[in-house]
Every structure is written in structure tokens, then in C-alpha cells.
Amino acid sequence: MNAPLSQPFSLPGLLSDADAESAWIDVIQKMDETYANLVSQQVELERKNAELEEAQAFIASVLGSMTDVLIACDRNGRIEQSNPAAERALGHPSRDLAGRPLPDFLDPGSHAAFARLCAAALQREGGSDVELSLRGPTGPFPVSVNSTVRYDQRGHAIGLVLVGRPIGELRRAYRDLAAAHEGLKQTQQQLVHSEKMASLGRLVAGVAHELNNPISFVYGNAHALRRYVDRLTAYLDKVHEGASPEDLAALRRDLRIDRARSDLPATLDGMLEGTERVRDIVAELRRFSSEQKHASERFDAAALLRSAVNWVAKAQTPDLAVVFDLPDTLDIAGHPGHLHQVAMNLVQNAVDAMAAARAKRLELHARQQDGTVTITVRDTGHGIPDEILGRVFDPFFTTKPVGKGTGLGLSISYQLVKDHGGTLTAANHPDGGALFTLTLPAAGRSEAAAKDSSR
Ligand SMILES: Nc1ncnc2c1ncn2[C@@H]1O[C@H](COP(=O)(O)OP(=O)(O)O)[C@@H](O)[C@H]1O
Numbered sequence: 001m002n003a004p005l006s007q008p009f010s011l012p013g014l015l016s017d018a019d020a021e022s023a024w025i026d027v028i029q030k031m032d033e034t035y036a037n038l039v040s041q042q043v044e045l046e047r048k049n050a051e052l053e054e055a056q057a058f059i060a061s062v063l064g065s066m067t068d069v070l071i072a073c074d075r076n077g078r079i080e081q082s083n084p085a086a087e088r089a090l091g092h093p094s095r096d097l098a099g100r101p102l103p104d105f106l107d108p109g110s111h112a113a114f115a116r117l118c119a120a121a122l123q124r125e126g127g128s129d130v131e132l133s134l135r136g137p138t139g140p141f142p143v144s145v146n147s148t149v150r151y152d153q154r155g156h157a158i159g160l161v162l163v164g165r166p167i168g169e170l171r172r173a174y175r176d177l178a179a180a181h182e183g184l185k186q187t188q189q190q191l192v193h194s195e196k197m198a199s200l201g202r203l204v205a206g207v208a209h210e211l212n213n214p215i216s217f218v219y220g221n222a223h224a225l226r227r228y229v230d231r232l233t234a235y236l237d238k239v240h241e242g243a244s245p246e247d248l249a250a251l252r253r254d255l256r257i258d259r260a261r262s263d264l265p266a267t268l269d270g271m272l273e274g275t276e277r278v279r280d281i282v283a284e285l286r287r288f289s290s291e292q293k294h295a296s297e298r299f300d301a302a303a304l305l306r307s308a309v310n311w312v313a314k315a316q317t318p319d320l321a322v323v324f325d326l327p328d329t330l331d332i333a334g335h336p337g338h339l340h341q342v343a344m345n346l347v348q349n350a351v352d353a354m355a356a357a358r359a360k361r362l363e364l365h366a367r368q369q370d371g372t373v374t375i376t377v378r379d380t381g382h383g384i385p386d387e388i389l390g391r392v393f394d395p396f397f398t399t400k401p402v403g404k405g406t407g408l409g410l411s412i413s414y415q416l417v418k419d420h421g422g423t424l425t426a427a428n429h430p431d432g433g434a435l436f437t438l439t440l441p442a443a444g445r446s447e448a449a450a451k452d453s454s455r
């Protein structure tokens with residue numbers, strides 16, 4: 001049996017040789033163990049130390065890469081720590097800053113604001129967007145400061161941490177933002193303008209096409225009239241010269257005076273009709289395309305729809321079949337110019353969608369029921385794919401090539417209809433093609449609503 005450890009100092013001479021040897025082995029073993037423990041504690045310590053250094057280096061690199069000024073103060077406003085951005089802003093290394101009151105580095109105008117931040121920290125309150133002016137090496141260095149309260153492990157408020165964003169940078173960011181916003185607004189205005197120009201172009205082309213017919217009619221008749229006038233004048237000259245009845249009879253036959261006389265009323269009627277048509281088109285143009293922003297008036301939506309189709313569709317697509325299923329009149333109160341624009345947009349989109357269609361048919365249907373006028377515009381084009389159905393009213397959404405579509409037609413139309421107290425929705429017809437449905441309050445209803453709201 002081994003000697004107990006409590007006897008390590010027994011004299012070897014008093015023990016048997018074997019016991020002495022075993023006691024020494026125990027001692028050596030214990031020393032080995034203690035040494036091994038010490039080594040592993042040392043390794044652990046070094047590992048922890050390395051971790052600590054790494055954490056410190058990490059924190060230092062984070063603080064170093066911050067562009068915001070960071071200053072930690074005690075409860076009395078003395079600087080405890082600061083980051084490199086603060087060193088640069090104040091023009092002093094951290095070691096010179098530590099322990100000094102922050103107000104030493106503030107412009108006098110900011111002392112009161114800083115005192116309020118310290119007082120708030122004592123009440124365990126932070127502060128945000130407080131403007132402080134630091135005394136930088138080259139002059140005032142304004143920062144927008146957020147302050148937070150710092151607590152010790154027992155939860156006592158022991159100071160405050162200030163994070164200040166240089167206002168110069170904020171101002172530059174704001175300026176950049178404002179410039180980008182301005183650019184965007186301008187592009188938007190240009191697009192709105194180009195949409196306006198495009199619809200004006202369509203209007204002009206449509207009206208020119210519409211005017212072409214009656215004007216050529218009037219022109220042709222005017223030529224005929226000139227010939228009749230020449231012949232009648234020649235005949236009358238002979239009458240006044242006192243020509244013989246035989247000569248006059250021969251001239252009357254040669255100049256086909258009787259024919260000219262009988263044609264005259266019809267020729268004049270034709271001219272009258274042509275000029276009346278021109279007058280009507282001009283009146284329509286005035287009525288439906290004017291920019292009266294404030295005037296709301298009663299008008300016939302059926303006539304408006306017919307005119308939109310005539311002006312837009314017929315001029316561009318001669319092989320278009322148009323089916324009107326409209327009541328004789330549809331009384332609506334509002335801005336005829338705006339609703340004409342909506343109708344022209346819908347018709348133009350339908351015409352575009354049918355560009356490659358074999359059978360091009362546009363159906364306009366309108367009914368009035370319970371104070372609401374419902375108008376549907378259906379085409380036989382490619383229809384609207386389901387995945388974009390929800391986006392067609394978004395501003396600038398277009399599937400048309402650059403230069404052809406601005407993506408504003410429907411979004412503007414949607415707003416105009418909404419301003420009239422109506423709705424505009426898009427769908428596909430079960431038999432193919434797009435189907436747009438427009439509802440508007442009928443004249444009596446919208447006028448009553450307007451009266452109610454003005455009371
Ligand atoms: N009748 C229609 N048939 C098929 N797609 C349509 C129709 N009307 C509108 N769309 C779709 O809605 C999009 C947006 O229309 P719109 O706002 O008028 O802008 P734009 O005509 O300039 O493209 C069109 O690009 C098209 O994809």
C-alpha cells in the first residue's frame with residue numbers, strides 16, 4: 001500500500017526504500033498534473049486574450065470606419081471615448097479628448113442644447129436630431145446628433161453616447177435627392193407632354209380625315225358652279241346683246257343652260273351640306289377637345305363616343321368594323337373634353353391591339369340604369385395577358401415599343417373618370433379581345449351630388 005500524501009516530508013531513511021520511491025513517484029505525478037493544469041490554463045488564457053484582442057480590433061475597425069462622429073461622455077458631459085471621425089472633426093487625438101468636458105469643443109451657441117441633452121440623460125431620456133456645432137480645426141462643424149443614455153451593469157445611468165451625422169453630408173445627400181427628384185419630375189412631365197402631343201396628333205389626323213370628305217365635296221361643287229356660272233354668263237351676255245331668238249335657242253342648247261339651271265339647286269345644297277358638316281366638326285372639336293378645366297356641363301355621351309371613334313379609328317384603320325349599340329342620347333354632366341380624351345385613349349388602344357388581327361371589330365355599348373351610365377368598349381385584338389391585367393392602369397406601364405407608347409393613356413383616363421365620380425376597369429372578353437368598362441353617374445345624379453357637396 002502507498003504511503004499517504006500527508007507524509008511527503010518523512011525522511012527517506014525512516015521509510016523502507018520501496019515506500020520512499022513510491023512517495024517520490026506520487027510527488028512527481030502531482031507536480032506533472034499541476035504543471036499540465038498550468039499549461040492548459042495558460043493556453044486558455046492566451047486564447048481568451050486573442051479573442052479579446054480580436055473583439056477590440058473589430059470594435060476599433062467599426063468605430064474607425066464610421067463616418068458619423070461618436071463620443072461617449074459621463075454624466076457630467078466629460079468625454080470618455082471618441083472615434084476617429086470625432087478626432088478628425090475636432091482636430092485632436094482621442095487621448096487629448098479623454099477626460100475633458102465636451103463643451104470645450106462646442107461652439108458657445110450649442111452649450112445650452114448640450115446641457116439639455118445631459119439633463120435628459122439624467123432623466124434616462126435620449127434626444128434625436130439635435131443640432132450641435134463642433135469646434136473643428138477649420139471652423140464650425142455642424143452635426144445632427146442623436147443621443148442615447150448609457151447604463152452600468154446595475155442599470156444606473158452613467159453617461160450618454162452621442163452619434164452625430166455631419167450636416168454638410170446630409171445637406172449634400174438632400175441636394176442630390178432633390179436633383180434626382182427634379183430630374184424625375186422633368187422626365188415625367190416630358191412623358192406627360194409627349195402623351196399629350198401623341199393624342200393631339202391623333203386628334204389632328206382624325207379631324208383632318210373627317211374634314212377631307214366635306215371639303216372635297218364643297219370643292220368639287222364649287223368647280224361645277226364655276227362652270228355653270230361661265231355658261232350662264234355667256235348666255236346672259238348674248239341676251240343683253242339682243243341676239244336673235246334662233247341664236248339664243250342654239251346657244252341655250254350648246255351651253256346646256258337648262259341642265260345647268262336644274263343642277264344649280266342641288267349643287268348649292270351639296271355645298272351647304274358640306275359646309276354644315278365642316279361647321280359641325282369644328283363645333284365638335286371645340287366642344288370635345290377644349291381644355292376647360294372648371295366648367296362642368298351637360299352633354300351627350302353617345303355623340304361623344306361616335307366622334308371619338310370617327311376621329312381616331314376610321315382615319316387609321318379603314319377596314320375596321322364599328323358596332324355602335326348606343327341609345328340616341330346619353331346625358332352626362334362633366335367635362336366633355338376630358339371624357340373625349342378617355343374615349344379616344346380607349347379607342348386608340350383597341351386600334352393598336354387589333355393591328356395584326358384578321359377581323360377588326362370595335363363594339364361600343366352603352367346603357368343607363370339607376371342613375372348610372374355604363375359604357376363598354378370591346379375589341380377583337382390580342383387581349384390583355386392575365387399577368388399584366390393588374391398593371392395596365394399604372395403610370396408609365398406600357399408593352400408598346402419606345403416611341404409608340406408612353407404608358408400614360410390609361411392612368412390619365414382612370415384619373416379623369418375618377419374625377420367624374422365614375423370607374424374604369426379592364427378585363428378580357430370570354431371570346432377574346434379586351435373589354436373596358438366605364439361607368440359614370442348620369443347627368444341628374446352627378447349634378448345633384450355636386451349640389452349636395454357645395455352646400
Ligand atoms: N385594348 C387593349 N388590348 C390589349 N392590351 C391593352 C389594351 N388597352 C391597353 N392595353 C395594355 O395596357 C398598356 C397600357 O396602356 P396605356 O396606358 O394606354 O399606355 P400605352 O398605350 O402608351 O401603352 C398597353 O401598353 C397594353 O399593353
Ligand SMILES: [Mg+2]
Nearest residue numbers: 345349409410
Ligand atoms: Mg394608350
